[in-house]
Amino acid sequence: MPIRDRKSGNAAVAYAMRQINPDVVGAFPITPSTEIPEYFSKYVADGEVDTEFIAVESEHSAMSTCIGASAAGARAMTATSSAGLAYMWELLYIAASCRLPITMCVVNRSLSGPININNDHSDSMGARDSGWIQIYSETNQEVYDNFIQGVVIAERTRIPVMICQDGFITSHGVSNIELIEDFLVKNFVGEYEPDNYLLKHENPLAVGPYGISPYYMEIKREQAQAMKDSMPVILDVGREFNAMTGRKYRFFEEYMMDDADVAIVVMGSSAGTGKEAVDRLRAEGKRVGLIKLRVFRPFPRRPLAAAMCKVKAVAIMDKAESFSNSGGPLFSEARSSLYDLPYKPYAINYIYGLGGRDIRVEDFYDIFKDLYVICENDDPGDVYRYLGVRDSRYINEEQRMIYEEYHPGAARVYGKDKEAYEV
Amino acid sequence: MAYDLKKEVSKKDRLAGGHRLCAGCGAGITVRSVLRALNPEDKAVITNATSCLEVSTFMYPYTAYEDSYIHSAFENAAATTAGVEAAYRVLRRKGKVKDNFKFITFGGDGGTYDIGLQSLSGALERGHDMVYVCYDNEAYMNTGIQRSSSTPRFADATTSPAGADLPGKQQKKKDLTLIVAAHGAPYVAQTTFLGNMKDLSEKAYKAIYTPGANFLNILSPCPRGWRYETEDLAEMCRLAVETCVWPMYEIENGVWRLTYEPKKKLPVEEFLSKQGRFAHMFKAGNEWTIEETQKGVDEKWEMILRNCEISGKYKNTDPGKTEE
Numbered sequence: 001m002p003i004r005d006r007k008s009g010n011a012a013v014a015y016a017m018r019q020i021n022p023d024v025v026g027a028f029p030i031t032p033s034t035e036i037p038e039y040f041s042k043y044v045a046d047g048e049v050d051t052e053f054i055a056v057e058s059e060h061s062a063m064s065t066c067i068g069a070s071a072a073g074a075r076a077m078t079a080t081s082s083a084g085l086a087y088m089w090e091l092l093y094i095a096a097s098c099r100l101p102i103t104m105c106v107v108n109r110s111l112s113g114p115i116n117i118n119n120d121h122s123d124s125m126g127a128r129d130s131g132w133i134q135i136y137s138e139t140n141q142e143v144y145d146n147f148i149q150g151v152v153i154a155e156r157t158r159i160p161v162m163i164c165q166d167g168f169i170t171s172h173g174v175s176n177i178e179l180i181e182d183f184l185v186k187n188f189v190g191e192y193e194p195d196n197y198l199l200k201h202e203n204p205l206a207v208g209p210y211g212i213s214p215y216y217m218e219i220k221r222e223q224a225q226a227m228k229d230s231m232p233v234i235l236d237v238g239r240e241f242n243a244m245t246g247r248k249y250r251f252f253e254e255y256m257m258d259d260a261d262v263a264i265v266v267m268g269s270s271a272g273t274g275k276e277a278v279d280r281l282r283a284e285g286k287r288v289g290l291i292k293l294r295v296f297r298p299f300p301r302r303p304l305a306a307a308m309c310k311v312k313a314v315a316i317m318d319k320a321e322s323f324s325n326s327g328g329p330l331f332s333e334a335r336s337s338l339y340d341l342p343y344k345p346y347a348i349n350y351i352y353g354l355g356g357r358d359i360r361v362e363d364f365y366d367i368f369k370d371l372y373v374i375c376e377n378d379d380p381g382d383v384y385r386y387l388g389v390r391d392s393r394y395i396n397e398e399q400r401m402i403y404e405e406y407h408p409g410a411a412r413v414y415g416k417d418k419e420a421y422e423v
Numbered sequence: 424m425a426y427d428l429k430k431e432v433s434k435k436d437r438l439a440g441g442h443r444l445c446a447g448c449g450a451g452i453t454v455r456s457v458l459r460a461l462n463p464e465d466k467a468v469i470t471n472a473t474s475c476l477e478v479s480t481f482m483y484p485y486t487a488y489e490d491s492y493i494h495s496a497f498e499n500a501a502a503t504t505a506g507v508e509a510a511y512r513v514l515r516r517k518g519k520v521k522d523n524f525k526f527i528t529f530g531g532d533g534g535t536y537d538i539g540l541q542s543l544s545g546a547l548e549r550g551h552d553m554v555y556v557c558y559d560n561e562a563y564m565n566t567g568i569q570r571s572s573s574t575p576r577f578a579d580a581t582t583s584p585a586g587a588d589l590p591g592k593q594q595k596k597k598d599l600t601l602i603v604a605a606h607g608a609p610y611v612a613q614t615t616f617l618g619n620m621k622d623l624s625e626k627a628y629k630a631i632y633t634p635g636a637n638f639l640n641i642l643s644p645c646p647r648g649w650r651y652e653t654e655d656l657a658e659m660c661r662l663a664v665e666t667c668v669w670p671m672y673e674i675e676n677g678v679w680r681l682t683y684e685p686k687k688k689l690p691v692e693e694f695l696s697k698q699g700r701f702a703h704m705f706k707a708g709n710e711w712t713i714e715e716t717q718k719g720v721d722e723k724w725e726m727i728l729r730n731c732e733i734s735g736k737y738k739n740t741d742p743g744k745t746e747e
Contacts, residue, residue: 023513026506050517052509057545061502064542067495068506072468073514076506094495198468198491199511199520208494209483219483 002245003179009137009170012144012177013079013105013163014039018049019185020151022103023074023192026054026065028084031117032167033107036079059084063091063102070100071207073197075151077102081167082109085123089130092160096131097223098207101154101161101192104132105147108268108319109167110355118356119167121268125320125329131223133161133230134297136267140165140175145247146294148180149237151189156237157230166269168356184244227298234295251300253292254307256282260289262371265308265334266317267293270352270359274317277364288368293330305337313346313371313380317387319353327351327384346371346380352387363388428619434459435489437467442487443479447653449643449660450476452616453558454529457639458490460627466490467525468507472500472534475565475645476558498538501546501555504528508551525631526553532573533563536599547606547636554630554637557599560645568648572597575668576719577712578700580648585703590712595719600640604674609635612673614682615642615660622671622682629675642669650699662694667724672731679734681727688724691717 007015014036017025027037037055044053052069056062062078069076080088085106095102111122124134133153137143143165150161165171180188196205211219231251238249253271256278257263266274271292281288291307291314293300308314316335318328326332331349338344350367353359367387374380437458444451454469454476461467467490471477477494480487495503504526514520530539535557543555562580563569570583575596579585583592604611610633612626623641630637644651644659651659663669664683668691671683692713695701704712 023517024506024509026502026509050513052513054505054509054549056502056505057541057548060499061505061542061545064495064499064502065506065509068470068493068503068508069510070506071493072507072510073519074510076510090496091499098495198493198507199514199522199524200491201520201522204466204489204491206481206486206488206492209481209486210478211483215483 010035024069030084033081063088075192079105092130099158116355121319257289263289447646470528472530473497558643610637
């Protein structure tokens with residue numbers, strides 16, 4: 001029988017770790033992921049797990065100990081956020097290129113500067129090209145479920161996995177959760193039995209060579225192939241998980257998309273707010289939909305394009321700025337995936353929620369309104385837009401009107417400015 | 424157990440020949456000598472920091488190591504070993520690993536004194552059962568002889584060049600051995616290649632088989648960086664020891680012991696004059712640099728003698744035995 005409980009996202013991940021009973025956990029405190037090693041070290045202190053818990057002196061060493069432990073033949077995991085992930089950056093690539101199946105919970109938080117402890121996706125987006133699988137979670141339930149699946153995905157693909165959840169929003173927010181029984185989790189993840197590892201009796205192993213140019217490129221190509229091959233594995237593990245729990249996990253979730261005219265693509269907890277907006281607009285007869293992307297790496301290019309091309313206009317939401325002057329990272333990739341289609345919907349980008357800026361149901365109304373305007377005018381206007389930001393460029397109303405004429409919808413503004421804009 | 428050089432060198436080499444280190448390089452000797460101290464029946468996992476040693480001994484698809492080996496990055500060798508050692512503890516407990524493994528890390532002075540110091544400090548504090556060996560050649564040789572915090576004062580390095588205004592590096596060499604000792608590591612020692620290698624061999628054995636996170640600092644000269652003839656490697660080490668530039672001592676559970684005392688302490692010129700990196704110190708007008716160096720060496724030597732004396736062990740040392 002599933003266990004009905006109430007847990008924060010961090011407590012849920014630590015609970016999953018207890019059930020998985022990993023061999024080695026190396027971790028370092030950083031807000032908002034700190035609670036994961038806190039809760040977990042209590043399980044260690046109470047003798048509920050067999051894990052060697054290494055309270056390291058930095059995130060750099062946290063990932064280094066995971067690399068050493070995983071190469072040695074152990075199941076290794078960790079958790080971090082923000083600057084901690086940034087500090088690990090060099091080693092993320094090494095873990096991936098050594099094909100070490102480490103599982104890490106990334107509790108998403110903005111990057112400095114200015115220093116800010118709240119949620120956005122800058123940290124994991126900064127690591128998007130490191131060769132890790134990246135899975136994003138909307139709710140506490142999802143981060144718990146994803147973390148358990150992540151271990152299996154990592155070990156079957158020999159690619160390390162980041163399970164991402166939104167800092168504070170799900171990491172600290174307590175909500176209802178359906179936990180899986182211990183024996184089922186143990187059975188689901190199984191024993192970690194790598195073919196080759198440093199401590200193997202039969203033969204030694206050398207890990208982490210100097211890869212000169214006659215070899216380096218082939219090694220990278222094999223990594224790219226492994227990432228490609230991980231796609232069916234992610235679906236398989238999702239199906240097996242579904243058989244155990246009844247909960248469905250694929251590359252993305254389509255919400256009210258069957259007959260939608262316009263849609264939003266979003267990752268993480270904001271999808272919940274977006275769904276509420278969809279429900280309310282549907283009640284008014286508006287045919288709006290939402291795609292919640294779960295797997296960002298590998299990027300599900302074809303299926304996502306197929307889902308997006310059902311609508312006339314799509315808003316792609318980025319909780320990270322990439323300073324490319326061409327939109328955020330999700331936008332760049334999602335929009336690029338549409339290129340090969342004979343029919344393409346309009347695709348616009350919103351940078352939103354940076355450093356914990358709230359996104360409300362009303363903000364989603366505005367986005368849907370913009371999408372309808374685009375369809376009506378048959379003109380996308382400025383495709384690279386900001387949501388919920390105070391922008392000094394728009395203080396003068398005359399200037400704002402001129403700007404809006406050429407770049408419709410380019411900025412959404414709060415408070416007094418917003419009222420002025422709406423007049 | 425009497426030391427027998429013949430017996431030691433008859434052991435199977437755990438670092439195979441054919442690696443790509445330079446002729447006259449100290450790194451290979453350090454590795455081979457330390458690994459020789461392992462009981463032949465024991466297995467080992469060797470960790471490298473990124474270094475000359477790493478790029479010369481594990482160039483894909485060939486490894487020079489008979490044992491399991493891991494390299495991950497420049498600054499994290501100690502933490503990487505810590506992860507391996509933690510895995511060993513848990514997998515042994517679970518009965519998944521039955522062999523007896525020892526964990527030995529090699530890093531250069533750049534990877535140890537500088538960029539890897541935090542990682543080393545963390546591993547020492549946590550007390551993993553491992554040995555960290557610094558093969559100290561006193562500069563970043565792999566990238567082209569840039570100064571490190573281990574480079575001695577006045578040495579000519581590519582980022583502390585000797586010029587018209589500045590006679591080489593301006594700062595003193597960092598004393599890493601003391602920093603490690605301050606962590607309370609069970610066994611800490613300085614050594615180099617001297618005579619029949621008894622000193623190095625015995626220290627390596629103690630470092631490997633004393634439980635806890637132990638440290639060896641091994642002066643490992645580099646012919647490219649120090650600018651000596653490759654065949655003079657052993658002479659460089661001998662002069663470093665005989666001038667007391669590189670004192671040979673150990674700190675075992677807080678007790679200091681001098682393991683070699685020169686019969687007649689030679690002036691530092693004997694060491695400096697044989698190396699191109701100090702050549703500018705012998706130019707007219709730079710005499711003061713040699714005086715300063717001598718002063719620094721004397722002070723450090725006196726400090727070590729005092730500590731050994733305080734430990735009550737100084738009188739019990741057997742100076743000169745190493746040369747047998």
